[in-house]
Amino acid sequence: MSTPTLSTPRTSVAKPTAANGAALVATREIVARLRSKAFLISTGILLLAVLLSIVIGSIASSSTTEPKVAAVGSAATSLAHKGLDVTKISTESEARELVRSKKVDAAIVPDTAAKPFGIRVIGLDSAPSDVLSQLTIAPPVTLLEPSKQNPIIVYFVALAFGLIFFMSAITFGSTIAQSVVEEKQTRVVEILMSTIPVRILLAGKVLGNSILAFGQIAAIAILSSIGLLTTGQTALLGTLGPSIIWFVIFFVFGFVLLASLFAAAASLVSRAEDLPSVTTPVTMLVMVPYVLVLIFNNNALVLGIMSYVPFAAPVGMPMRIFLGQAAWWEPLLSLVILLAATAGVIVFGSRVYSNSLLRMGGRVKLRDALAR
Amino acid sequence: MLRVENVRKSYGGRVVLKDVNFDIADRRITGFVGANGAGKTTTMRIMLGVLNADSGRVTKDDRVLTPDDRRIFGYMPEERGLYPKMRLGEQIVYFGRLHGMTRAAAQRSTDSLLERLEIAERSGDEVDSLSLGNQQRAQIAAALVHEPEVLILDEPFSGLDPLGVDTVLDVLRDVAAQGAPVLFSSHQLDLVERLCDDLIVIADGEIRANGTPESLRAEHAHSSWDILLEGDAGWIREVAGVTVSELDGSHAVFAAADPAAAQRVLSRAVTLGGVRQFAPQRPSLAQIFKEIVR
Numbered sequence: 001m002s003t004p005t006l007s008t009p010r011t012s013v014a015k016p017t018a019a020n021g022a023a024l025v026a027t028r029e030i031v032a033r034l035r036s037k038a039f040l041i042s043t044g045i046l047l048l049a050v051l052l053s054i055v056i057g058s059i060a061s062s063s064t065t066e067p068k069v070a071a072v073g074s075a076a077t078s079l080a081h082k083g084l085d086v087t088k089i090s091t092e093s094e095a096r097e098l099v100r101s102k103k104v105d106a107a108i109v110p111d112t113a114a115k116p117f118g119i120r121v122i123g124l125d126s127a128p129s130d131v132l133s134q135l136t137i138a139p140p141v142t143l144l145e146p147s148k149q150n151p152i153i154v155y156f157v158a159l160a161f162g163l164i165f166f167m168s169a170i171t172f173g174s175t176i177a178q179s180v181v182e183e184k185q186t187r188v189v190e191i192l193m194s195t196i197p198v199r200i201l202l203a204g205k206v207l208g209n210s211i212l213a214f215g216q217i218a219a220i221a222i223l224s225s226i227g228l229l230t231t232g233q234t235a236l237l238g239t240l241g242p243s244i245i246w247f248v249i250f251f252v253f254g255f256v257l258l259a260s261l262f263a264a265a266a267s268l269v270s271r272a273e274d275l276p277s278v279t280t281p282v283t284m285l286v287m288v289p290y291v292l293v294l295i296f297n298n299n300a301l302v303l304g305i306m307s308y309v310p311f312a313a314p315v316g317m318p319m320r321i322f323l324g325q326a327a328w329w330e331p332l333l334s335l336v337i338l339l340a341a342t343a344g345v346i347v348f349g350s351r352v353y354s355n356s357l358l359r360m361g362g363r364v365k366l367r368d369a370l371a372r
Numbered sequence: 373m374l375r376v377e378n379v380r381k382s383y384g385g386r387v388v389l390k391d392v393n394f395d396i397a398d399r400r401i402t403g404f405v406g407a408n409g410a411g412k413t414t415t416m417r418i419m420l421g422v423l424n425a426d427s428g429r430v431t432k433d434d435r436v437l438t439p440d441d442r443r444i445f446g447y448m449p450e451e452r453g454l455y456p457k458m459r460l461g462e463q464i465v466y467f468g469r470l471h472g473m474t475r476a477a478a479q480r481s482t483d484s485l486l487e488r489l490e491i492a493e494r495s496g497d498e499v500d501s502l503s504l505g506n507q508q509r510a511q512i513a514a515a516l517v518h519e520p521e522v523l524i525l526d527e528p529f530s531g532l533d534p535l536g537v538d539t540v541l542d543v544l545r546d547v548a549a550q551g552a553p554v555l556f557s558s559h560q561l562d563l564v565e566r567l568c569d570d571l572i573v574i575a576d577g578e579i580r581a582n583g584t585p586e587s588l589r590a591e592h593a594h595s596s597w598d599i600l601l602e603g604d605a606g607w608i609r610e611v612a613g614v615t616v617s618e619l620d621g622s623h624a625v626f627a628a629a630d631p632a633a634a635q636r637v638l639s640r641a642v643t644l645g646g647v648r649q650f651a652p653q654r655p656s657l658a659q660i661f662k663e664i665v666r
Contacts, residue, residue: 024469032458187453191514194420194447195470197439358422 018203021196025204026211029179033212039175043216046167050220051227058231067128070095070107092122099124126153151298157240157322158297161247161315164220166290168251169258170283172213176205176259177266177279180353184270189357198354206259206346213255217248243322246331250314250338257310257342258286260349267356268364277363289315300325308334310341373397374419374522374553379428381414388414390577392428396553396570401544403568404557405657407665411577412557413450416524419555420445432522443471446520446547450527450557452511454499461486461495464513471518478517485513488543505536512540516547523547525556529563541567565657575665585657592660593652596627597634600649601641611637625653 033039068085072095087104089095095107099122106128111120121128183189192201221244265278289312296302297319306316307326313334320326352369359368374396381389389411396402406412417423419430421439430437432444454463461482468478486492489509494502499510508531515525523544529537548554558564564571565585573581581588596617599605605624609616613633618625628634641647655663 020472021470024466028458028466032455035457182455183453186456187449187451188455189453190422190449190451191447191453191467192470193422194442194445194449195467358417 018197018200021200022204022207025196025201026208029205029208030212032179033175033209042171043219046216047219047223050223054224054227054231067106068104070098070104072107072109096122154297154323155294157243158293158319161243161318162290162293164217165247165251165254165315166286168213168217169255169286171216172209172255173258173262173282173286174275174279175212176209177262177275178272179205179209180263180266181269181272181275184267184357185272193357198357199350202260202263202350202353205263206256209259210252210255213259214252217251221248240322243318246321247314247318250317250331250335253335253338253342254311254314257338257345258282260342260345261285264349264352264356264369267353268366268369270359274363285311288312292316293319307331308337310338313338373433374555375431375434376415376419377429377431379415379418379425379430381411381418381423381426388577389418389425392574392577392579394572394579394582396555396572398551398553399548400569401548401554401556401567402570402572403564404555404572404574405559405561405564405661406557406574410574410665412574413526415574416447416526416555416557419524420447422447443518444521446515446518446523448511448515448525448528452507454507454510454514456500457498459496460491460499460502460510463499464510464517467514468517473518481517481519482513485516485543488539489513490539504531505533508532509536509540512543516543520547521552523552523554523556525554527558528556529558529560537563561657561661571657573661573664580664581660588657588660589654592655592663595631595634596625596653596655597637598625598649598651598653599623599637599641599647601644602646602648603644607640607644608637611640622648 068087070087070089072089072092087098089098092107092109095104095109098104099107102124105123107122109120109122110118112118183192261282262279265282266275268278269275289306289309292302292306292312293315296306300320300323303316303320303323303325306312307320307330309316317326317331317334321331348370352366355369356364376392376394379389379392380387392411392415404412404416414423418425421430421437421442432441458466464482464485465475465478468481469475473481482495483492486495489512491502491506491509491513494506499507502510508528512525512528515523525544528540528544532540544554544556556568569584571581571583571585571588572579581591583591599608601622601624603622605619605622608614608624608626609619611633613629614626614637616624616626626637628637638647638650641650
């Protein structure tokens with residue numbers, strides 16, 4: 001472009017790239033949030049709550065009465081001073097009967113094949129973690145009725161996945177909604193639109209808030225892992241591992257989907273007071289998997305459906321992996337579905353967003369926002 | 373030169389711009405005048421690429437502008453807005469970088485602009501702690517930070533005190549002197565009259581007048597005369613070829629069918645007793661505006 005009439009050297013202004021623009025917008029979002037006292041305080045409270053629940057959980061589990069075990073022959077001698085209520089009996093079949101009749105929590109039998117332990121633990125329907133935690137090293141476990149996780153632990157894992165997804169999606173979903181409407185309310189959006197394309201503005205906002213959400217999730221994950229390790233609850237950490245990894249992967253894309261929906265919804269109104277009227281449907285969408293997973297965490301069919309519905313998959317699929325219900329290809333298929341849905345929602349969201357940004361005053365009708 | 377050609381725009385059946393054509397020249401400040409709802413803001417948004425026209429085009433030096441060219445514009449929207457909780461200096465640097473400047477260049481430009489606009493000492497303050505006048509100056513800094521090639525300002529002077537107007541005007545004159553076309557809209561016609569080199573009047577989505585203020589005056593002067601006598605001026609009504617529009621004791625304003633009629637009034641007045649003042653009446657921009665828009 002020739003601008004012969006201009007005397008100022010313009011070497012300082014290059015054509016901004018899309019990535020640059022989005023990165024600048026994202027950085028501004030993050031810095032603005034990190035400077036907000038409300039955000040720092042609420043994050044602090046959330047982390048404190050996570051830490052407290054782990055500490056309280058560990059205190060509660062250690063203050064219960066000593067677990068009852070039936071020990072056979074030489075196995076009994078290795079159990080001295082282990083914090084277990086030991087009943088000595090003579091045969092393994094007798095021990096199995098006691099476990100089945102729930103007279104004892106577990107039976108411990110000699111097993112020369114199980115090196116280096118020399119003993120084997122027999123449980124009823126799940127690994128008796130309270131017994132195992134009393135043994136200095138975990139010996140191999142034989143389950144008489146395998147395939148089910150302890151229902152209490154299942155409930156708490158479901159609660160944890162559901163709650164973390166719900167809390168983060170609501171917190172950062174409303175953050176992005178606030179930030180969109182703030183730009184409309186303060187009218188700064190018109191300057192932004194005259195500076196960079198709208199889709200880059202939207203991309204930057206989603207990116208910035210997603211990074212904040214992942215940062216918070218990572219902080220929770222690290223804090224709870226450290227908490228579980230230092231309070232000696234390593235067995236639980238081991239069984240949760242794979243589902244936590246999948247949860248993080250699904251959360252990344254699921255959050256981008258929800259963030260785009262929140263941004264599009266928020267762009268329909270011009271004042272922060274009007275936000276609830278448009279974000280409520282999206283909030284309901286986030287609540288559905290949370291409620292379902294709490295009620296149906298033992299219902300394979302409901303979990304199976306949830307694990308393929310895009311906005312519920314981040315909770316449903318990790319649950320099924322934890323319960324051992326998902327074949328290896330299922331999370332991959334669900335992830336593909338989630339990716340496709342996320343791409344579709346981004347296209348839909350940016351259309352609504354760019355058509356609504358300059359319409360001030362009353363609420364923009366969705367039909368108008370989608371029109372060309 | 374920036375040229376707007378055959379631009380039309382309607383919102384859901386309501387025609388906002390019928391067929392808008394005008395040029396704004398390099399190195400000149402052009403005033404854009406029109407009543408509320410006449411189509412000023414819509415025209416400006418289309419020029420910037422923030423809005424799409426239904427038809428027509430905008431060119432700069434005969435090249436059609438696309439939305440990617442928006443970085444060459446400096447824009448100050450009528451609805452003022454900056455991030456209220458962001459520090460002034462950081463915010464101006466942010467807009468510079470969004471336009472593609474390096475951090476260092478944006479910082480240099482911000483520092484010198486804030487200095488020129490006399491708000492440099494507020495650089496570290498949050499924008500919503502500034503006075504309205506200073507927020508206005510901050511807005512102008514945001515429009516200028518990336519050294520735009522074209523400047524478009526919607527009501528840049530509203531909310532400024534007279535000193536603020538002068539400061540901002542100096543900055544705008546500098547931008548124009550460096551070669552950029554500058555377009556600004558305003559309701560304050562006295563200000564427009566004082567500030568602009570060229571003038572565009574829009575009404576009901578159409579351009580009604582376009583030219584220098586002098587040429588508009590020449591076009592709309594109806595050989596009106598203003599006379600102040602020693603005695604009563606009532607007799608002027610009787611002079612042939614003369615229509616009196618205002619009469620107040622010894623003062624009268626009248627339109628003359630031809631210059632000779634005006635001279636007849638003057639010579640009669642001299643014979644009747646002294647003339648304190650006799651001059652062709654220059655219509656004010658406000659009068660011309662009313663006439664054009666009507």
